[in-house]
Amino acid sequence: MKFIDEAEIYVKAGRGGRGCVSFRREKFVPKGGPDGGDGGKGGDVIIVGKKDLSTLADFRYKRLYRAENGKPGSSRNKKGRDGRDILISLPLGTIIYDKRYTNPIYDITIDGDTFVVARGGRGGRGNARFATPVHRAPLEFEEGEEGEERVLFLNLKLLSDIGIVGLPNAGKSTLISRLTNARPKIGDYPFTTLTPNLGVLSDENMNIVFSDIPGIVNGASMGRGLGLTFLKHIERSRALLFVLDVSSPTVWEDYVMLLDELSSYNKEILEKNRTVVLNKIDLVGDEESKRWVNFFAERGMEVIKISALKGDGIEGLKSYIKDKTLAIQKNSRV
């Protein structure tokens, strides 16, 4: 399915049913008391989080979502049936805005979580409700209330625990395919990945979600390459893996460039827990890769060397990530 992470939809809740005007027909009583029932409530438009969805592609074609109107009341004090609600399923990480305001109205992050985005109108009262001792044959009734309507803007920012960033061709997709169940396309040319991939590393204690996003080039903030639009998908990650090709003639410059581009998108991204992953160690000698490990370590950075292609260092990286995740979980419980 095509990856779409923004959409605009129109939602309209159901109108309430009209109240009924009616009088009891009783034998020998020409005009019995009023017995017109109330109208039913209009259906709500409700959004629901679905963990199996990962794009807003459905909304390219279907943009209008209406809930059912309430049914009118009827005689014998019968209340009209409520209109049926309509459910809109959204991927986790979707932030919902009312087009008229800048602040989000909801952020859907939990599977099965629901939120009413447009409330159905109240049903109108039937004439039975207007009867008083001095007003025994009321003809009054109410129309049902209109349902709410809104234009919503949906902005998906994928939820992952760990974001994988790097230059094109650094081996990000190879790495996510080693760490998780994800099987993205891998190619020996830049920009193989055009849209984010999610993958899960799981064991009996935890599920860690990774996201692999398109490569970032120098000048991405000016729109070069695929730009920085995909960075929103790592904005909500707790930690980042910076994948660097250790066989590049400019390992350090590559790293600095990544930092620059990320911070020009959003400075807060640099406050995330960060680990340098030196990839492709199979292409350089042992000496060379150790030299780079020391180089980053001396500058106070956490660094791990691997070959995503051959699998070297992958188990070590997995346990490092699991240990860190456990530590973070423990800390956040205190």
Ligand SMILES: Nc1nc2c(ncn2[C@@H]2O[C@H](COP(=O)(O)OP(=O)(O)OP(=O)(O)O)[C@@H](O)[C@H]2O)c(=O)[nH]1
């Ligand atoms: N020798 C060697 N090649 C690797 C290693 N990891 C990845 N590659 C190769 O590098 C190329 C790029 O790998 P990808 O995983 O597609 O890189 P990417 O970072 O996802 O690239 P983009 O999606 O274009 O940004 C592929 O030909 C991989 O086989 C490694 O550890 N050693």
Ligand SMILES: [Mg+2]
């Ligand atoms: Mg890729």
